[in-house]
Amino acid sequence: MSLPISLDHVTHAYRTQAGPLPVLDDLTLDMPEGSFTAVVGPSGCGKSTLTRLVAGLMKPDQGVVKLGGKPVTGPRSTVGMAFQNPVLLEWRNILQNVMLPLEIVSTGMNKTQREDRARELLALVGLEGFEDKRPSELSGGMRQRASLCRSIVHRPEVLILDEPFGALDAFTREDLWQTMHELRRAERFTCVLITHDLRESVFLSDHTVVFSARPARAQRVVEIDMGENRTLDDLYAPRAVELLAILRKEIQIAQGREPAEAAL
Numbered sequence: 001m002s003l004p005i006s007l008d009h010v011t012h013a014y015r016t017q018a019g020p021l022p023v024l025d026d027l028t029l030d031m032p033e034g035s036f037t038a039v040v041g042p043s044g045c046g047k048s049t050l051t052r053l054v055a056g057l058m059k060p061d062q063g064v065v066k067l068g069g070k071p072v073t074g075p076r077s078t079v080g081m082a083f084q085n086p087v088l089l090e091w092r093n094i095l096q097n098v099m100l101p102l103e104i105v106s107t108g109m110n111k112t113q114r115e116d117r118a119r120e121l122l123a124l125v126g127l128e129g130f131e132d133k134r135p136s137e138l139s140g141g142m143r144q145r146a147s148l149c150r151s152i153v154h155r156p157e158v159l160i161l162d163e164p165f166g167a168l169d170a171f172t173r174e175d176l177w178q179t180m181h182e183l184r185r186a187e188r189f190t191c192v193l194i195t196h197d198l199r200e201s202v203f204l205s206d207h208t209v210v211f212s213a214r215p216a217r218a219q220r221v222v223e224i225d226m227g228e229n230r231t232l233d234d235l236y237a238p239r240a241v242e243l244l245a246i247l248r249k250e251i252q253i254a255q256g257r258e259p260a261e262a263a264l
């Protein structure tokens with residue numbers, strides 16, 4: 001089951017030695033159940049802060065974050081997360097790494113069922129035959145595939161991806177994007193992806209939120225009307241080129257490099 005995510009007038013500042021650092025400013029967003037939202041914006045504007053609030057790792061100063069209509073009051077086991085650095089445990093093999101959340105979250109599954117579930121996901125992302133390998137024996141792209149499996153193995157309602165493809169080379173990254181589409185077809189979750197790559201947001205998301213400079217507001221929400229079964233070739237189609245131009249212009253506005261009236 002996946003859950004809708006909503007942020008209602010969320011404002012947050014970090015307390016620093018130099019005084020409060022405002023990072024989110026009256027942010028209101030709705031992410032429907034099962035949707036895929038990409039968040040882009042200038043460096044340091046508050047994107048990761050949004051993920052921490054959704055994951056319940058922090059509470060906002062003002063406003064409410066809700067999952068499935070209920071306020072988030074703390075960390076939840078039904079949230080999956082993956083980051084730029086996969087952080088797999090070297091003393092466990094790949095299968096054991098993927099199974100880790102199933103040992104922490106109570107799912108009612110026995111050991112065989114947990115193994116079957118992890119094997120099923122590893123096969124889905126093309127890692128069949130690598131179950132017994134140690135993380136250091138895999139390439140960066142393969143480690144990130146394993147990390148994605150680990151983030152969804154416990155069937156989270158919400159999946160948070162904070163630049164998981166950012167450190168990969170361009171070809172590996174595109175392979176992983178396709179894997180992400182396959183995972184989305186096979187599993188149900190509401191996904192929030194933080195990225196600096198506008199092509200990634202156009203290939204993967206249903207809508208892309210452009211954050212303003214810090215403190216971040218939702219400067220614009222762009223619907224990515226490219227259909228569900230998009231291919232990498234579609235990124236060169238006129239609609240994708242148009243969407244990329246809109247997003248690029250919005251980022252330039254957010255960075256203060258273009259006047260706001262320049263928006264398409």
Ligand SMILES: Nc1ncnc2c1ncn2[C@@H]1O[C@H](COP(=O)(O)OP(=O)(O)OP(=O)(O)O)[C@@H](O)[C@H]1O
Pocket residue numbers: 014015016021023042043044045046047048049050214
């Ligand atoms: N725990 C913290 N305490 C104080 N300041 C913080 C803390 N975490 C983040 N910040 C600051 O808050 C701002 C927003 O951080 P955040 O990580 O949310 O931005 P971001 O948009 O994800 O950045 P990037 O694009 O560089 O990954 C940054 O200026 C950062 O230095």
